[in-house]
Amino acid sequence: MGLVPGLVKGLGVTGRTLLQTVFPGGFKKPIPAPIRGAQTVQYPHEKDIPAPRARGVIALHEGNCTSCMLCVRECPDWCIYIEAHKEKAPPRRAGGKPRKKNKLDRFDIDFALCMFCGICVEVCPFEALFWSPEYEYSEPRIADLLHDKSRLHEWMATVPEFEDHETGSVVKQKTVPPL
Amino acid sequence: MTTVSDQQKLSYIAAQAADARVNLEIESEGMTLNLGPQHPATHGTLRIIARIDGEQVIRADPVMGYMHRGYEKLTEVRTYPQVTTLINRIDWLGSFANEVPFILAAEKLMEVEAPPRAQWIRTILFEMSRIANVVLFLGDMAVQVGAITPVFFAFRDREHVLNQIESVTGGRFHPNFDRIGGLKDDFPKGWIDETRQVMKKMRRFCDEIEVLVMDNEIFQARTRGIGVIPADVGLSYGLSGANIRGSGVDRDLRRDNPCGLVHDQIDWKVWTHPDGDSFSRFWVRLQEVRESTGIVSQLLDSLPSGPVMAKVPRIIKVPAGEAYVETENPLGAMGYYIVSKGDLVPFRVKIRSASFSNVSITPWLLQGVYVPDIITILASLYFILGDIDR
Numbered sequence: 001m002g003l004v005p006g007l008v009k010g011l012g013v014t015g016r017t018l019l020q021t022v023f024p025g026g027f028k029k030p031i032p033a034p035i036r037g038a039q040t041v042q043y044p045h046e047k048d049i050p051a052p053r054a055r056g057v058i059a060l061h062e063g064n065c066t067s068c069m070l071c072v073r074e075c076p077d078w079c080i081y082i083e084a085h086k087e088k089a090p091p092r093r094a095g096g097k098p099r100k101k102n103k104l105d106r107f108d109i110d111f112a113l114c115m116f117c118g119i120c121v122e123v124c125p126f127e128a129l130f131w132s133p134e135y136e137y138s139e140p141r142i143a144d145l146l147h148d149k150s151r152l153h154e155w156m157a158t159v160p161e162f163e164d165h166e167t168g169s170v171v172k173q174k175t176v177p178p179l
Numbered sequence: 180m181t182t183v184s185d186q187q188k189l190s191y192i193a194a195q196a197a198d199a200r201v202n203l204e205i206e207s208e209g210m211t212l213n214l215g216p217q218h219p220a221t222h223g224t225l226r227i228i229a230r231i232d233g234e235q236v237i238r239a240d241p242v243m244g245y246m247h248r249g250y251e252k253l254t255e256v257r258t259y260p261q262v263t264t265l266i267n268r269i270d271w272l273g274s275f276a277n278e279v280p281f282i283l284a285a286e287k288l289m290e291v292e293a294p295p296r297a298q299w300i301r302t303i304l305f306e307m308s309r310i311a312n313v314v315l316f317l318g319d320m321a322v323q324v325g326a327i328t329p330v331f332f333a334f335r336d337r338e339h340v341l342n343q344i345e346s347v348t349g350g351r352f353h354p355n356f357d358r359i360g361g362l363k364d365d366f367p368k369g370w371i372d373e374t375r376q377v378m379k380k381m382r383r384f385c386d387e388i389e390v391l392v393m394d395n396e397i398f399q400a401r402t403r404g405i406g407v408i409p410a411d412v413g414l415s416y417g418l419s420g421a422n423i424r425g426s427g428v429d430r431d432l433r434r435d436n437p438c439g440l441v442h443d444q445i446d447w448k449v450w451t452h453p454d455g456d457s458f459s460r461f462w463v464r465l466q467e468v469r470e471s472t473g474i475v476s477q478l479l480d481s482l483p484s485g486p487v488m489a490k491v492p493r494i495i496k497v498p499a500g501e502a503y504v505e506t507e508n509p510l511g512a513m514g515y516y517i518v519s520k521g522d523l524v525p526f527r528v529k530i531r532s533a534s535f536s537n538v539s540i541t542p543w544l545l546q547g548v549y550v551p552d553i554i555t556i557l558a559s560l561y562f563i564l565g566d567i568d569r
Contacts, residue, residue, distance in 0.1 A: 006396030013391055014328050039335045051346035053367065076261040117264035117355045122363065131349060166366035168296070168484030 052160040054133035055116045057147075058109055059155035061177060064128035067102040071120035071129060079113035080120060081106060107149035112142050127177055132158040188404030188456075195547055198235055209237060214553065216245045224564055225538070227557070231550060239545035239553070241538055246568040254528040259285055259359060259495050262525070267353040269532060270566040273312035273509040275304045275344065278357040281515045281528075283439040284504040285359050288497045288519055293439070297361040297487040302440045303478050304344065304356065305506075306471045307374075310381055311340045312509035313421075313464050313471075316561045317385075320461055321392045323558035324401040329392050336384040339377045346370060359495055361488035371479050378472040385469045393458075393465065402457035406544055406556035409455060416543070417536040420511025421467060422560060425460035427453040432507035440506065445477040457559035464561070496523055510534050510566055530569055534562035 041048050050056065067084035083106040089099045121129045132155045139145050147155075162174045215226035224245035230237045250269065254262045266281055267274040279301060286292065293301065318333025341351045347366055348354035356363050392398050408418070410426045423430060431449040433442040450466035452459035499521040505514030511533025518527040537560050544560075545553055 003397050003400060006398070009395065010326055010328065010391070010397075017328065039338075051342070051349075051367075053347070053349040053364075054345055055349040074258075074261070076257055076264045115264055116350065116353065117261075118349060118363075119260060119264065119355075163367040166368055166370055168482065169365035170484070170486050171365040 050133040050135065052133060052163050055118055055131050056133040056135040057137060057155050058121065058152065059130045059132045059159050060107055060149055060152035061128045061130065061156055062104065062149055062153045064126045064177060065104055065107065066126055067104050070123050070125065074119050074123045076117060076119065077113050077115055079110040081108040104149060107152060108146050109152060110146045112145040130156065130159045130176060133160065134158045191404050195235065198233055201233065212550070225567065227541070227553065229545070229553065234549050236545050236548050236550065236553065239542055241541045243538065243567050246564050248569065250569045251528055251530055254525055256524060258523045259497060259525065263357055264355050267355055268565060269530065269569055270508065270510055270563050271352055272315055272563060273308040274352055275308040275354045275356065276508040277513065279305055280504045280506045280513055282357045282359055284502040284515045284517045285497055286439065287502040287504060288500050288517060289359060291360045291489050291491055293361045294486050294489055295483045296485045298439065298441050299478055299482050300362055300366065300487065301357065302442060303475055304347070305440060306474045307340055307344055309509040310468055310471050311337050311344065313468050314384065316464055317388050317468070320558050321398065323554050324398055326392065329388060332384065332387060336380060339380055343370070343374050343377055358488065360491035365487050374479060375476060378476050381472045382469060385465060388465060393462065399458065401555055402461065402559065404456050405552050406457045406548065406559060407455045408540065408544060412543065413540065416540040418540060419533050419536060420507065421460055421463045422511065422537050424449065424451045425463045426455035427451050432505060432512055436505065438504055441478070445474060447474050457555055460559045496521060505531065508533055510561065510563060511537055532566045532569060534566035538562050538567055
């Protein structure tokens with residue numbers, strides 16, 4: 001049969017890859033960790049760090065949100081819920097009229113529905129929404145994937161600084177506002 | 180090489196004829212074999228109802244629609260920026276390429292043009308999504324003929340490309356990076372050098388696959404002379420992409436119709452193969468991955484500086500009219516026909532996806548083949564169910 005050489009070659013490649021994985025430093029060296037030559041990561045013990053731009057979870061800067069409802073309207077599957085009421089705020093200058101301010105009562109994002117498109121982050125004109133590359137927030141109950149505003153605010157601590165752009169770019173550099 | 184191919188073709192045809200004669204003599208009734216909708220050898224939920232006589236297929240009907248998600252209707256209630264989120268999910272392995280024709284069609288209606296840097300970045304990401312998509316085919320095709328290792332190699336090396344796409348767009352699979360009038364953002368610092376390294380790795384992967392799979396005797400025996408599509412039949416069924424180039428038709432929309440992408444600015448080649456069998460489709464795709472890495476490297480060298488977004492209104496209303504734009508996506512020609520009535524949302528969007536037309540040839544192509552060859556032929560046509568059902 002002419003197929004035997006093909007079979008042997010295939011087995012050879014598999015064997016070579018196996019040896020490279022188990023003995024990444026050659027046969028003579030002792031094996032510090034047998035998986036060192038592997039391409040995968042032993043997940044719960046070591047973690048891959050995603051890129052700073054990775055869309056993991058949405059963080060809310062609560063102080064910046066004016067409850068303008070732009071993100072609610074632009075969301076393609078309508079998974080953001082905002083409720084707010086008007087409140088009297090102290091005047092900016094002494095002796096001025098008291099201002100009216102929107103007070104956020106509820107800001108929920110249902111991550112079970114979210115498609116991670118990033119449109120809400122992009123349309124927010126007040127720098128209240130940010131992407132965080134965190135990804136470990138799975139829940140046994142699907143209802144727990146609805147993050148309320150305090151939980152969304154906690155994610156703010158994990159938002160990385162925006163990266164510099166490549167040379168030749170004239171895009172304005174954004175910054176993350178302090179908490 | 181050609182003599183081996185001819186010999187194999189002849190022996191295959193002789194075996195088919197002999198089997199057909201035996202079936203006639205023993206007057207077998209045949210049986211119906213259901214492949215799918217859930218079957219490890221079908222990619223997704225394509226169901227093939229094959230009427231079988233002995234080991235030979237008499238007729239095979241593809242049944243599709245198990246994953247229909249109604250994108251054409253959904254786009255009618257989404258604004259233009261929201262639509263790109265949806266159409267990312269059509270061909271999920273090369274998502275960025277799905278956005279491009281839609282955005283180009285909308286730009287054509289709005290009469291805006293993306294700045295040069297945006298066009299360059301678009302083309303770079305377009306080609307990278309092609310690499311990410313087709314690399315998986317190169318591994319997957321080997322799985323269908325019984326080799327396990329190449330698919331792990333493919334997953335390993337595709338990860339480099341996906342990481343690069345993620346560090347630009349934020350999404351590994353669903354970038355949602357294209358905007359009407361340009362792009363969402365620019366490259367992060369250091370990305371170009373990393374991508375050059377990745378392209379080198381992908382070229383090495385192509386060499387590896389060439390030695391490991393294409394030169395392998397078993398692979399050649401399973402693919403050469405099997406599933407032959409003559410050029411005229413392929414054209415009449417509306418095949419596109421590497422499937423039709425594998426039949427010797429020199430047709431590539433990147434070169435023939437470069438609307439909005441900058442493939443005409445650089446030096447590259449369209450690969451064709453005259454045989455039209457499963458092997459030639461594999462060969463053409465392998466060469467295309469190589470060519471794509473070259474395209475990306477050249478575009479990175481000549482990347483112009485400037486803005487990545489043209490001036491477009493904040494609330495996008497597309498003027499009334501109709502536009503159709505077709506580009507050469509990883510799976511073949513993909514086009515969007517947009518009818519706008521001047522609203523925030525499109526009035527109607529018709530999606531011409533490559534896989535739907537590519538799969539339509541299966542009843543013709545699977546006639547008379549053996550049962551194990553159904554799998555290799557389907558694998559070599561390379562469709563993605565999201566692209567068929569939409």
